[in-house]
Amino acid sequence: NAGVTQTPKFQVLKTGQSMTLQCAQDMNHEYMSWYRQDPGMGLRLIHYSVGAGITDQGEVPNGYNVSRSTTEDFPLRLLSAAPSQTSVYFCASSYSTSQPGELFFGEGSRLTVL
């Protein structure tokens, strides 16, 4: 099992550009989520999904879109990148359907917006 796989690991964007961070898991987890980690702010939830076709907003959803067309994949889209979106992004998944259980994280994607 590869677990939770994120791509790319590093990305540099210019303000206004768009991009998609990819997240895939091979553990048949129903719950998937995206966090951003910033110094002094800790980990904050952006969006999450409790199954294919179902997504919801977390604490800091503005500027980001998600979709969940399959159980395995949960991409995060930045529509028009801003310097405030410079961060490290983590995807996490869990087996539970009704309530997040043990979370498993990817290695992270480090994004710099100039």
Add this chain to the structure above:
Amino acid sequence: KQEVTQIPAALSVPEGENLVLNCSFTDSAIYNLQWFRQDPGKGLTSLLLIQSSQREQTSGRLNASLDKSSGRSTLYIAASQPGDSATYLCAVNNYGQNFVFGPGTRLSVLP
């Protein structure tokens, strides 16, 4: 709104010491509490998950305890080693809610 704090923010100990990391949360009606380890530039690795009905969990040299009534969890690391140097985070979720993370404790174990 659930808030999670961790004390101390940083800790430096000599190799071989037993140590305790603390996690406090404001809403005691939790469902799960999870301890993670994060190495620099890496993702989070799950160490221990304690469900609300449990008082403690053990894995090797690690022992995590949970006291819901006081809103506290402790992570006990026995016989610390330089390889234990990392940031340790706790996360809590309440019923029907997502996990809320603490800011972490940065641990350095000196040879």
